[in-house]
Amino acid sequence: MKYQCGVCNRAIEGDLIIFKEHVEHHIVEEIVKKHPEWAEKDGTCRKCLEFYKKQMNG
Numbered sequence: 001m002k003y004q005c006g007v008c009n010r011a012i013e014g015d016l017i018i019f020k021e022h023v024e025h026h027i028v029e030e031i032v033k034k035h036p037e038w039a040e041k042d043g044t045c046r047k048c049l050e051f052y053k054k055q056m057n058g
């Protein structure tokens, strides 16, 4: 199954992360700051998730 990452627009295979849990809400907020058009339900790829996680940890 193929998805398109709503953050980097890469086509990805079976690795889309959709934020269903509030655990990742702070990461969602960080992404929305940089990508106002992005919606949480669009999800992100693992690379984007890791990227924003790192940003938050400095």
Ligand SMILES: [Zn+2]
Pocket (backbone or CB within 6 Å): 005, 006, 007, 008, 009, 010, 044, 045, 046, 047, 048
């Ligand atoms: Zn991505």
